[in-house]
Amino acid sequence: RYSNRVGLTAAQDCRQCSPGRSLSEEGSVSDAACGQCAPGRFAALPGQSLCSPCPSGTFAADLGQASCDLCTTRRPYSTSAAGTANVSQCFCEAGYRRDEVSPGEPCIACQTPGTLCENEVVRAEAGWFMAERSRAVRCPVEVAGNSACLGGVPWGVQAPCAPGHEGFLCGSCADGYARAGDTNPCDQICDSLGSWRTSVIALIALDFGNTCLAFVVAYMVLGVKENPSYSTAWSTVLLRTGQNWLVSMASMRSLDLQKVPVYSYVQK
Numbered sequence: 109r110y111s112n113r114v115g116l117t118a119a120q121d122c123r124q125c126s127p128g129r130s131l132s133e134e135g136s137v138s139d140a141a142c143g144q145c146a147p148g149r150f151a152a153l154p155g156q157s158l159c160s161p162c163p164s165g166t167f168a169a170d171l172g173q174a175s176c177d178l179c180t181t182r183r184p185y186s187t188s189a190a191g192t193a194n195v196s197q198c199f200c201e202a203g204y205r206r207d208e209v210s211p212g213e214p215c216i217a218c219q220t221p222g223t224l225c226e227n228e229v230v231r232a233e234a235g236w237f238m239a240e241r242s243r244a245v246r247c248p249v250e251v252a253g254n255s256a257c258l259g260g261v262p263w264g265v266q267a268p269c270a271p272g273h274e275g276f277l278c279g280s281c282a283d284g285y286a287r288a289g290d291t292n293p294c295d296q297i298c299d300s301l302g303s304w305r306t307s308v309i310a311l312i313a314l315d316f317g318n319t320c321l322a323f324v325v326a327y328m329v330l331g332v333k334e335n336p337s338y339s340t341a342w343s344t345v346l347l348r349t350g351q352n353w354l355v356s357m358a359s360m361r362s363l364d365l366q367k368v369p370v371y372s373y374v375q376k
Contacts, residue, residue, distance in 0.1 A: 124155030127174035132157045144172035148193035161191035169194050185215040200228045205242065222246060229262050237277045238263040247277050251293040272297075321351055 125131045125142035130151050133141065145151050145159035150173045152160075162168050165187045166176035179186040179198035186198040200206055200215035205225040218225030222236030222244035235255035236244040240263060247257035251270045256278040258268040269278035272285035272294035281287055281294035288296065 125151075127151055127154055127156075128172035130156045130159045146193075147171065148191040150174060150176050162188075164188060164190050164192075167192040167195055167198060183214055185217075200225065202226050205230050218242075220244060231262050232257070232259040232267070234259040237267055245277065247279075248291055249273065249277070249279055249293055251295065256293065318351070318355075 123139065125139065128145055128151055129142035130145060131142045145168070147170065148168055149159035149161055150168050152174055162176035165180070166178055167188055168176045177195075179188050179192075179195065182195045183198055185201050185204045187201050188198045192198065203218055203225055204215035205218050206215060206228045215228075218230065220230075220243055222233050223238075223242065224231045224233055230238070230242050232238045232244045235247055235257055236259055237247050237257045238261070239245045242263075247255045249256040251273075254270070256270040256273045258270065261267055267278065269275075270293070272282050274280050274282045284297060285294040286296040287294045
């Protein structure tokens with residue numbers, strides 16, 4: 109309140125600052141002492157000592173506002189924090205996101221499977237991986253019944269994965285881990301599988317045995333009658349067939365055949 113008159117006997121006789129203004133100092137003699145409310149604040153009634161911050165979901169962009177404007181009138185499905193001073197600070201409500209192409213357009217519903225929209229940030233749900241800014245892909249790898257993708261982060265941020273997993277779709281094994289097949293979890297710790305020296309020795313022994321077998325087959329075929337170990341063609345064919353079978357079976361161990369669909373007539 110203020111007064112430019114003398115002889116007043118009560119505070120009620122003082123003049124009040126108009127809405128949109130406030131005055132906290134006592135003894136003011138002019139309405140010039142009434143300050144305009146700053147952006148983000150308002151004074152709805154006259155005679156206010158302080159301007160109040162705009163409630164959430166509203167904003168006040170100009171000086172001296174007597175009321176705040178709703179975010180939804182300028183941008184549907186948006187809200188704001190208390191004391192917001194500009195419509196650009198109004199963000200999309202939970203379940204809605206900003207349009208990537210036209211940021212000033214109304215918020216659009218977050219309907220992409222596997223995504224969560226909050227504060228205009230699109231995050232992946234658990235079991236999903238953000239492949240683009242607003243699109244998620246389901247992760248195929250499972251660990252103990254749960255997905256290797258933990259979710260919870262937006263696109264462009266390194267996605268958290270289950271222990272032993274990393275990379276796109278959490279499909280790569282981290283250092284020190286291994287898997288039995290492409291869609292199997294990385295649940296094998298390399299330290300428990302033996303040292304690299306053991307693996308090298310096993311590979312050398314396998315290669316040496318395969319080479320010896322090839323020499324034996326060649327020795328039995330070459331030389332014909334002059335070779336005391338000469339064998340007929342059918343026996344060498346059997347040896348070669350057995351050798352190829354062993355190599356094929358060794359290769360089949362690296363394939364994951366558990367998820368190969370079985371025809372209905374086979375199941376019957």
